[in-house]
Amino acid sequence: MDTMLKSKKRMVRGPKPGKSGIVSDNYSVASDRLIHHEGIRIENTYQLEPDEGKRFKSFIVEEEMRRILRTTLESQNYKDCMGSSLTTELANDIRRAIQELGWPRYKYVVQVVLGQDKNQAVQMGSxxxxxxxxxxxxxxxxxxxxxxxVAACFGVYFD
Structure with missing residues (x-):
């Protein structure tokens, strides 16, 4: 069988002698290199909404974020070099604390903005x-x- 795939950079004619009949181009992965788990079968639940008691609760998340920001930053003084590592640490701590609240099937996006306080105005939007x-x-x-x-956490239900 002569299969032809066109890609933006090259044209591949498959299968070549000695190959297992796999045709690949720039954008695909040959499936013989992937690990397949034959015994595991996961079926879709078609659960389009979370259970009533298992919804993302903003007031609980806000309280957790305030606690983490306060305990981490109350003894800190601003230094230019600490910004990147501190924001990453804060975002990871917030995400971990929110995941421990036990709301199943939610994905979390945490964003932290950190800066030097010199009585300036800052606006953040999303x-x-x-x-x-x-x-x-x-x-x-x-x-x-x-x-x-300023920390923001977005809880998105994954159906």
Whole structure:
């Protein structure tokens, strides 16, 4: 069988002698190199909404984020070199704490903005495309004499 795939960069005619009949181009992965688990079968649940008691609760997430921001930043002074590692640490701590709340099938996106507090104005905005009945978000902020931080967590139900 002579199969032809066209790609933007090259044309591949398959199968070549000695190969297992796999045709690949720039954008695909040959399936003989993937690990297949024959015994595992996962069926779709078609559960389009979370159970009533298992919804993302913004007020609980906001309280957790405030607690984490306060405990991490209250003894910190702003330094230029610490921004990247501290925001990553804060985002990971917030995500871990929210995952421990036990809301199944939710995916979380956590964003932390950190800066030096010099009495300036800062605005943060976001836009999302989601189901307003099951998805939600929470925001929390913290500031001391030298640092300000704004954290946002988006909880998206994964059906």
């Amino acid at each position: 836009r999302c495309l989601w189901d307003q009945h099951s998805d939600s978000f929470a925001c929390a902020s913290y500031s001391n004499k030298t640092i300000f931080a």
